[in-house]
Amino acid sequence: MIALSEKYALEVGSPTPITSERQHEHYLSILDKLASKDNPTSEEEKYAEVLMTLIDAYEEEHHSIPDASPVEILRALMDANGLRQKDLVPIFGSESIVSEVLHKKRELNKTHIEKLSKRFRISPAAFF
Secondary structure, three states, rough: OOEEEEEOOOOOOOOOOOHHHHHHHHHHHHHHHHHHOOOHHHHHHHHHHHHHHHHHHHHHHHOOOOOOOOHHHHHHHHHHHOOOOHHHHHHHHHHHHHHHOOOOOOOOOOOHHHHHHHOOOOOHHHOO
C-alpha cells in the first residue's frame, strides 16, 4: 500500500477504474494537488502515475477527439493562418488543384505533404 498524506487520499483505499464524471473530477483534483508539490515522495509519484493511467483510460473512452482527416487539418491550418485557396497555389501548382484537394476530389501527394509541412512547420505525419 502506498503511504500518502491524508489530503491526497481517495474515498476508497486504492484507486479504481473511473466509472463516473464525478470520480473523474475527483481523481483530477488529487492529481493536480500532487503535481503542484515541490518535492513529491516516490510513493506520491507512483500514486500519481496510477491516477494518470486511470484518467487517461477514462478520457480515451469518454472524451476522445476523433482523428482529423488531412483535409480537415489543412483547413484548420488555413483558418489559423488566415489563408485562402489562392495562397496555397505555390504549394499545389494551381488554384484548381487546391480546390480539388479541399473538396476531397484529389488526395494530397508526397510533394504536397512535404511542402505543407515546411510551410506550416509541422510534422508530415499530421497529414496521414
